[in-house]
Amino acid sequence: MLVTQQPVFRNFWYPVVPLDHLSPTKPFAFELLQEAIVIWLDEAGQPAAAPDRCCHRSAALSLGTVKDGCITCAYHGWQFDREGTCQKVPQLQDKTMIPKTYRIPSYHCTERYGYVWVCLGEPLQPIPEIPEASDAGHRVIHEFYEPWNCAGLRVMENELDLAHPTFVHTTTFGSEEHPIPDSLAVEETDYGLKIRATLGVVNPELQQKNLQMDEGQTVRHLDMDWFMPFTCCLRIHYPNGLTHMVVNTMTPIQDGRSQMVQFCVRNDTEAQTAAADAIAFDRQVTLEDKTILETTDDDVPLNAKYEQHMMTDKPGLLIRRRIAALLKEHNETEQTRHCD
Ligand code: FES
Ligand SMILES: [Fe+2]
Incomplete structure (x- = not known):
């Protein structure tokens, strides 16, 4: 597509x-x-x-x-x-x-x-609702505003794909011992998808400081929303009560180019974690993703038969199904350069 x-x-x-x-x-x-x-x-x-x-x-x-x-x-x-x-x-x-x-x-x-x-047209959905962004117990930190040479849909799937951290996030939080999540539950909503998952990760030094914890190993409890079509909100809950939320939109510029807009929302203070340190860790994470994602096809097939899939691709496949349903609802057929 x-x-x-x-x-x-x-x-x-x-x-x-x-x-x-x-x-x-x-x-x-x-x-x-x-x-x-x-x-x-x-x-x-x-x-x-x-x-x-x-x-x-x-x-x-x-x-x-x-x-x-x-x-x-x-x-x-x-x-x-x-x-x-x-x-x-x-x-x-x-x-x-x-x-x-x-x-x-x-x-x-x-x-x-x-x-x-x-x-540009008539909104089919409201702007994604992020209640924590206006909550007094949370702070908003603006992180990134830059073009990426890839389709937004690839980034949405990547954010909900819990098999890639082990291989992509090797210098940040990926754990060799956790190639798949411990749990993964997906629910369809009117705005898109809600996903709850648990993933074992590692925490390098900067992240231990940011998380105010001294463990090298931990677990992330993830509460993720995909807002149709190109916004994801990842709520990452850590065992010590800290929540680090990443809100990311891939604003479509062209088929293979998207403006990456990301801010994070945290329930701690500047004295506990400097915003610059939180940004530095997320910078490293996002650049790991960017390297891979910019090599993917900008023509993302909605029909499952054109790419191969595994269990952890379930959220991504549901995204494709929802987008296909959206096109159908608006009497559009998938336009693609993809060949049989
Ligand atoms: S006022 Fe003449 S081109 Fe705009
Ligand atoms: Fe990633």
Whole structure:
């Protein structure tokens, strides 16, 4: 399946940029599902999104500036508000003379968890709900915002695949003694999947410090949510009561390119674990995944017959089944470069 060939993916929310990357005067360019978009802050400081194309002579609006909450085209200075209405044409004396056809489309755009989320179509699901992110007993640590050269679906499957840590996470938490999880329970939900599992892991020195524990061996109790289509929330509970949650969205840029957006949520304090140390450990983990995932095909087959599977692929297979059902529901057929 090629994500840009399935229009239904336009109907989901994706985080496109951390809010604090935006300037009050400069717009921000992004590519979402192969579409050039522009993000800026309106008068109230709220993010707004539109196609990165002026309706006058098609210039990229992201080259312009932001004035009074409107995006101002760099070519002839037309100004558009967050609804796409043209509010100013410097070549016209009187604002009332601006024709109604001078307008650009606008996209759904809002802030959540410190990120700007955009939906190009009509949302089929709300933005994934992460209650801990707004809970006083937890802190949010922004970790990564970078493009990966792989399909988001591969990353979602990877996060729920408990056979890979032994082989991929050899310098972080993978345990040779635990090639499979001790338990794995999968439940379908309206938003995607809920998975509960137990996995034996090792803890290198930095992680022992981060976890405030001195054991080399431990067990992770995992409580994982997959939010259709490209967000995973992994709640990792450790025996000492610490919870480290990883929230990751692979925002689709193109078929083989996704913006990796990750933050973590923890129930400890900066004095107990420095945010920089938590990030350093997750950096190592994610780079181990990235090396492998960037070698995988961006055309992820939904039909099980095209790849081979094992017991620990159950969550991934359910993801493929749910995506296939989503396409069917929206009268789409799987577009692929895959051959029989
Ligand atoms: S192209 Fe944008 S104002 Fe002319
Ligand atoms: Fe991994």
